[in-house]
Amino acid sequence: MVTLATDRAADGLGEVVYEGVNRLGRDEVTLRLRRGGSDLFALERQLVRAGGVTLTQVFLVDAEAELHDFASADPYGDSLQGSYLALRQRYLSESGGRAAQRPGLAGNCLDQIGEIEHCRHEAELLRIARAVTQALGAEQYIFSWLVLDEKSGDVIEHRYLAGCDPAWLNKYIDHVWYMNDPLLEYAKRNVTPVLSSRLDLYSDAHWLATQAAAHGFRNNLVCPVHSGTGSVFVMLQASNAKRTEAGEEVLWRNRRSLRLLTCELLDWRLAGLRQQAASQFSLSEQELKVLRMVHDGGTAANVAEALGVSVKTVYGVVYPRIDNKMGTPNINKAAAMAVSSGLIK
Incomplete structure (x- = not known):
């Protein structure tokens, strides 16, 4: 069990400094800007579909340009223009218009992973995950927190801590590819890391082999970890766009460290939920x-x-x-x- 720092934020998600709720047909999209420390900000985009499935993306924001890139990649960008403009203005006001520093990896990967239990906000997790995955051969990563419907077995809650091209994750969600994701199906039933090339992608024209690769997800290592509750599991997708043999080799060589990162991220989240529930009840x-x-x-x-x-x-x-x-x-x-x-x- 993780021992949390005593000054951890109440929910670990960060202070909401902007929130805009938008009804788009039968869907609801909420944009939030969260402060995760003195110079850390996270953009949170939450989509609640008509059927009740919730998909939340969380990206670290280091500069104004990243907000522009995310808004440009949003399939609802035109309809959400007012909210994105207000969020951008709030970011500039809160950050003073200064781009955040991007520190490199301080110490080795194990030292950085060990710092996760002391993080107060998700924005701090994003910073560590970015540094660690890059040091371990991944150019992009997505950490997914997934909650299953106990009756149907379908995933009803997706929360992504994302260190990737926002255009890719927006496309993935907009095309409902999470309903046809071989990596996700593998993670539901397994606990050992695997390379996507070793999974059945149904056909050579599958979106994971074409669309994802076009966004830099050419080689993928998936690390699934289950919480023990039966209804919650997580997976880390660590990816790069290197030549296949070399790209897969570096990811596979570092699979144990990447799985350790996944376990620590899960423990951090579960510890926060325990803390909230203990206080609530x-x-x-x-x-x-x-x-x-x-x-x-x-x-x-x-x-x-x-x-x-x-x-x-x-x-x-x-x-x-x-x-x-x-x-x-x-x-x-x-x-x-x-x-x-x-x-x-």
Whole structure:
């Protein structure tokens, strides 16, 4: 378990200094500018589709030109022009118009990865991930946080920490290619790194072999890691545009370090969720113990024996108290929520 710095931001996402919400047909697009430290800013674009699927991109903003590049690559750019203009003005006001410094890798990759647990905001994660992946042979990367619908198995929440060409990720989302992504399908069911060339791409004309390659994703290493909850997993796609043999060789050689980076990014996110949930629900250690027992299949009789109370007290006092704190209709729902929020495993 990650020990967070005591001054970590409340949600780890950064202070919102601009937000613009736009209805575009049946979709909703929200643009946010977040401050992630004294000189760090992140652009967040969240798309909520009519069916409820949420896709959020987070990019580090070092200069005004990067906002222009992102807006130009947005398929809804014309409709969002007013929001992008307001966001740009806010960025210039908050940053003083100064481009942020791009420090190189301080120390070795393991040292940098070790700093992740002390990050207060996602913008700091983006800076470290960029430095580490580049040092390990990747020219671009996308770290994806993915939440599955427990019934259908479909991904209903995508959150991307992106160090890539914004035109590519916007195209990927706009064409709904996440519904036909062999890398994502592999990551759902596996936990070992793999090169995309070793996966079945259905055909030589698949978008991963043509469109993605045109945006610099010629060689891809995917590192999937699962959270243990069953409904949340992550994957790091590290890519370069080198000649295939050399490009794949450097990524494969560094697969263990890239997987370690993926694990640390996942742990950082889960630790933040645990911190939020613990603050929100104010559950005691005893109540967390009860939830773990219920999640593991324990009965009211098991709980009663563990707590030294009667079964009647479990049903009449212990379970209702937990349900009241968590706003759930029954203890099984409370246990499921505790798992999804990272309170218990």
